[in-house]
Amino acid sequence: MKILILFILIFHISHVNAGEIYNLIKIPNLEIYKLKNDNNIRYLSAKGNFKIGVNKNVTCDKVNINNLNSKFPLIEKNLNLYNSNFLNKIKLKYIVFCENLFISEINTGGIPDNKNRTLILDINFNQKYFERMIHHEIFHMIQNSYRKVFDENEFSSFNEDSFNYAECSTCSDRLNLDLYENTDGFLTEYSKSIPSEDMAEIFSFLMVNQNIINEKIKNDKILSNKVNFIKYSLAKIDKNIL
Amino acid sequence: MIKSIKASKSEKILFTFLISLAIFAFTSFFLLKNKCLFVEKNNLSKLKFNKPNNIAVMNVECGNVIIELYPDISPKAVERFKILIEQKMYDGSTFYKVSENTFIQAGDIEYGNINNLDYSKIGSGVSGLGLLKSELSNDFIFVEGSVGFARTTDFDTEDSEFFITLKEIPIYQGEYTPIGKVIYGLDILKTIKKGNKAIYVLRPDYINTFRMFKFN
Numbered sequence: 001m002k003i004l005i006l007f008i009l010i011f012h013i014s015h016v017n018a019g020e021i022y023n024l025i026k027i028p029n030l031e032i033y034k035l036k037n038d039n040n041i042r043y044l045s046a047k048g049n050f051k052i053g054v055n056k057n058v059t060c061d062k063v064n065i066n067n068l069n070s071k072f073p074l075i076e077k078n079l080n081l082y083n084s085n086f087l088n089k090i091k092l093k094y095i096v097f098c099e100n101l102f103i104s105e106i107n108t109g110g111i112p113d114n115k116n117r118t119l120i121l122d123i124n125f126n127q128k129y130f131e132r133m134i135h136h137e138i139f140h141m142i143q144n145s146y147r148k149v150f151d152e153n154e155f156s157s158f159n160e161d162s163f164n165y166a167e168c169s170t171c172s173d174r175l176n177l178d179l180y181e182n183t184d185g186f187l188t189e190y191s192k193s194i195p196s197e198d199m200a201e202i203f204s205f206l207m208v209n210q211n212i213i214n215e216k217i218k219n220d221k222i223l224s225n226k227v228n229f230i231k232y233s234l235a236k237i238d239k240n241i242l
Numbered sequence: 243m244i245k246s247i248k249a250s251k252s253e254k255i256l257f258t259f260l261i262s263l264a265i266f267a268f269t270s271f272f273l274l275k276n277k278c279l280f281v282e283k284n285n286l287s288k289l290k291f292n293k294p295n296n297i298a299v300m301n302v303e304c305g306n307v308i309i310e311l312y313p314d315i316s317p318k319a320v321e322r323f324k325i326l327i328e329q330k331m332y333d334g335s336t337f338y339k340v341s342e343n344t345f346i347q348a349g350d351i352e353y354g355n356i357n358n359l360d361y362s363k364i365g366s367g368v369s370g371l372g373l374l375k376s377e378l379s380n381d382f383i384f385v386e387g388s389v390g391f392a393r394t395t396d397f398d399t400e401d402s403e404f405f406i407t408l409k410e411i412p413i414y415q416g417e418y419t420p421i422g423k424v425i426y427g428l429d430i431l432k433t434i435k436k437g438n439k440a441i442y443v444l445r446p447d448y449i450n451t452f453r454m455f456k457f458n
Contacts, residue, residue, distance in 0.1 A: 020344050020411045026395070035412055042413065115395055 025094055025116040027052055033068070033097060034076075040084040043072075046098035053103075058111060060098035063123060068097055071123050071130075078134045081207060086238045090141045093117040099124045110137035114144045129177045135207035139200040142237070149233045152195040158225040159185055165194045179205075179212065185222035187213075202230050206242055277433045278304035284426045286455070296320075296422070297455035298327055302434070303447055307427030308455075309389055312420060316377035319391050319400065319419045324454060326351070326402055331369060332452035338364050340436045340443050344411070347392055348449060349403040356448040364442070369402035376400060377419045384414040387424035387431075406431060 021030045021044060029048035046062045079095065087093065091114045101108055101122035109125035110133060119141065125133050143150045156165065163185070176189035187205055191198040205213050206227070217224035231242055249257070283305035291297045296311040313320040326332055332348070334355045339347035352367025353360040376397040384390065384407045392403035400419055407414070408431065424431065437443040
């Protein structure tokens with residue numbers, strides 16, 4: 001049995017670039033993109049394709065450096081909205097850039113991993129939603145670190161009694177990220193998937209364009225309650241983010 | 243009467259070639275195979291230290307590796323490191339994790355000793371002394387020869403495993419608890435056996451003895 005385990009161990013590890021970065025955040029084939037930043041965030045990029053996770057269900061391709069160079073200023077601008085103290089609290093230190101990010105064969109813009117203090121970003125994600133996607137994924141890291149503060153039952157109670165979220169974020173066809181004209185309690189179709197996605201959508205709009213939110217909540221009591229909940233909960237962690 | 247036969251030119255060349263081949267094979271087998279041949283052994287009696295109380299001597303196959311400990315940077319970690327050394331708990335500890343030209347790691351007391359090597363559990367062993375809080379320094383740069391306490395993906399899980407960097411690794415700054423720095427014997431560490439493409443090493447090299455420096 002031990003020989004079998006040893007064989008499996010060596011076989012799997014022998015095919016990855018198991019250097020110093022892998023030792024730290026358990027993602028192979030990465031290199032440093034930018035290390036020194038005011039908020040202590042560290043940017044890494046994929047120099048080769050990688051597969052990680054249980055059953056290697058997360059896959060991503062290496063970045064084209066020219067592609068990354070062109071998109072980095074926008075990414076950095078958005079991440080600079082968070083101070084180092086806040087990033088410490090939500091356990092985010094490493095941003096990993098790659099292209100064509102998939103989880104269980106579903107294309108996704110980002111994958112947060114609080115345990116390794118890492119957020120993987122697909123730099124090829126739809127540019128229309130790209131900035132919002134960054135904050136959306138960061139919200140998941142916030143919620144993962146503060147489950148009780150962002151209580152899903154309390155948040156869900158703002159909806160009408162007849163409304164039900166889906167069982168999971170990908171087990172419904174509510175995936176559209178466009179802003180509703182008539183919000184009726186939800187900013188986007190994706191907001192209707194599950195409570196945490198609903199919260200993440202609100203947070204992402206708050207970070208990118210608060211004016212839109214302020215306009216929408218004027219005539220939407222449910223949405224107004226939800227926005228206040230997010231703002232109030234966030235202020236418990238850091239008063240300076242919003 | 244036996245008539246002497248003079249070797250032809252081609253026979254002389256062939257003979258010389260065979261002799262050269264034999265010498266090459268001999269040196270390759272007996273001399274070049276000895277990885278310690280050209281490595282300085284570090285004779286302790288000839289070395290002087292500014293802070294002898296904080297000098298630890300790790301003896302491995304190719305000689306002594308001299309490490310200066312940094313209690314001013316990581317007091318608790320260095321205190322633990324000294325206890326482990328004084329209790330001889332590192333003796334026989336294997337360098338089971340080696341990333342070529344990057345770092346080497348040893349110190350799994352429970353499952354990483356050469357006399358009790360358990361590859362199914364290696365890296366998860368404990369010393370029995372409990373976990374330590376990480377002592378991180380944003381000013382400490384892990385350069386070639388820096389020694390740090392290893393941990394799991396979580397902070398405050400340091401116990402006994404340590405690593406030594408074989409090159410500067412800026413990304414480790416503020417991530418790992420520094421313990422000290424190799425001041426003599428980096429060449430010796432570079433002879434530590436690597437895995438065959440893998441980070442884990444089969445039949446790894448190990449620490450013969452690890453002692454605090456004794457001075458008069």
